[in-house]
Amino acid sequence: MSPDFDHMPEMPNLRNERGGSGSNSSAGSSDTENSMGNTTTHGGLVADNLSLENQATQVVTDAVVAAAGHGTVEDLEVKDAHVIFNTVWNDLEEEIGHENLRFTKELILLGGAPGSGKGTNSEFIAKVRGLTCPPIIVSDLLNTPEAERIKEAGGMVGDTEVVGILFRKLLEEEYRDGCILDGFPRTRVQVECLHLLVQKMNQLYREYHTTPLAINFRKPTVHAVVLFIDEKTSIERQLLRGRQIAEHNERVALEGDGKIIELRPTDLDPIAAKRRYRVFKEKTWDALQSLKQIYHYHFIDADGSIAEVERKIRTELDYQSSLELDPETYDAVRGLPLATEIGVHARQELVRRLDGYELEHRELFHKVIAVIEQRFVPIIQRHAIAGLSIINSEDHLFDDPLALAMVIDVFAERGFRAVANINLAETPDHFDLQTGKITCKTKKIFRFQVRFEGSEIRRGGR
Numbered sequence: 001m002s003p004d005f006d007h008m009p010e011m012p013n014l015r016n017e018r019g020g021s022g023s024n025s026s027a028g029s030s031d032t033e034n035s036m037g038n039t040t041t042h043g044g045l046v047a048d049n050l051s052l053e054n055q056a057t058q059v060v061t062d063a064v065v066a067a068a069g070h071g072t073v074e075d076l077e078v079k080d081a082h083v084i085f086n087t088v089w090n091d092l093e094e095e096i097g098h099e100n101l102r103f104t105k106e107l108i109l110l111g112g113a114p115g116s117g118k119g120t121n122s123e124f125i126a127k128v129r130g131l132t133c134p135p136i137i138v139s140d141l142l143n144t145p146e147a148e149r150i151k152e153a154g155g156m157v158g159d160t161e162v163v164g165i166l167f168r169k170l171l172e173e174e175y176r177d178g179c180i181l182d183g184f185p186r187t188r189v190q191v192e193c194l195h196l197l198v199q200k201m202n203q204l205y206r207e208y209h210t211t212p213l214a215i216n217f218r219k220p221t222v223h224a225v226v227l228f229i230d231e232k233t234s235i236e237r238q239l240l241r242g243r244q245i246a247e248h249n250e251r252v253a254l255e256g257d258g259k260i261i262e263l264r265p266t267d268l269d270p271i272a273a274k275r276r277y278r279v280f281k282e283k284t285w286d287a288l289q290s291l292k293q294i295y296h297y298h299f300i301d302a303d304g305s306i307a308e309v310e311r312k313i314r315t316e317l318d319y320q321s322s323l324e325l326d327p328e329t330y331d332a333v334r335g336l337p338l339a340t341e342i343g344v345h346a347r348q349e350l351v352r353r354l355d356g357y358e359l360e361h362r363e364l365f366h367k368v369i370a371v372i373e374q375r376f377v378p379i380i381q382r383h384a385i386a387g388l389s390i391i392n393s394e395d396h397l398f399d400d401p402l403a404l405a406m407v408i409d410v411f412a413e414r415g416f417r418a419v420a421n422i423n424l425a426e427t428p429d430h431f432d433l434q435t436g437k438i439t440c441k442t443k444k445i446f447r448f449q450v451r452f453e454g455s456e457i458r459r460g461g462r
């Protein structure tokens, strides 16, 4: 196995192959082409589809900024969350009494970008889960003048306020069997507060388990349902909602029948709608993803018609419950990504990686692009009909694994599917007449397979 791979960053579609001296690797210099891909592989390391990026945007809370330099962002957020949680919890306990801290049995956390369909699908999800109470729409709970002002600007209300109001709401009798939380958690601090709440609920369950009050303290279950849409769809749907509500309110004003619905300024202004989506991406997305490590996690690709999304939600919820995995088994596999999730994210991650190359490795990136343009593209053009080119290169540029990853990503961005192999070809270099020992020279050959839609040529004769 090539030692290069010991230090190789994660990269997509990169294979390491060791070819013996008999391999068909082209030993010539520069880039060569080959129309047959018959490489010999000997137990090479395969590192397919691994992501290069590890650049998740960090959420920085006010407290973190204030305390900068005293620990990691995560540590500080956990501390923040403990302070917030303990304050809220102690207040509640004092106000209503320990044995009245009766929370819900089943929490369904409904998350997703603005416009992803949380409001649209919450009734359907309630039906599927057999819940009759209305969803708790967290942003509707936040209606103090200060909170309204923040919401109108597309920002997020402070964690202390959200957690305080929400926990109080969750204690209402009608949510005892379960409830849908539309729009919580939205930050990592809120995720931490949720963990602490679930811990307390579990403690209460254990405490009252063998007492006559046990029915009020059932073991909680938590499901996270995450609806995924991209930025463009998010903005389109926010604006669509704005138009629908404006039309509805006009009708109500004209006919005097029905109720005026609150119209969010961000639903009328494309720039504000975009800002709202960005806030979601920076602060909420990672927080939602982290839920899959702990709770039942349902990722839904929410692109498509309302009926299609409903179908996906039903399939996902039915599927997970029909598996009836033992909790320990489920715990063991839950951290692995779902196939649907990977497919949907692939494009976004590619964009993020490409932008990262331009920002952080500009010189190498432009060298790679130049090689592709000047040496690879002419070869590919000659194989336009076959839709497959195999290009061998000995360019030392590719000694850097990042350069190989760049080739694959650039091709992917342009609609090609590329795979890179490294062949180590050993050619006899020296023959010792006395001992009979042959010394070989190892040559590294980078082989790129580039696939694309070939051209249909109608054969003559008809």
Ligand SMILES: Nc1ncnc2c1ncn2[C@@H]1O[C@H](COP(=O)(O)OP(=O)(O)O)[C@@H](O)[C@H]1O
Pocket: 112, 113, 114, 115, 116, 117, 118, 119, 120, 121, 237, 238, 240, 241, 242, 244, 302, 303, 304, 305, 306, 307, 309
């Ligand atoms: N699958 C869908 N296809 C088309 N429009 C949708 C879909 N889901 C929701 N919408 C529309 O998008 C807008 C925003 O949906 P909403 O449920 O209010 O999103 P959220 O609560 O996640 O912000 C609404 O006008 C809704 O009718």
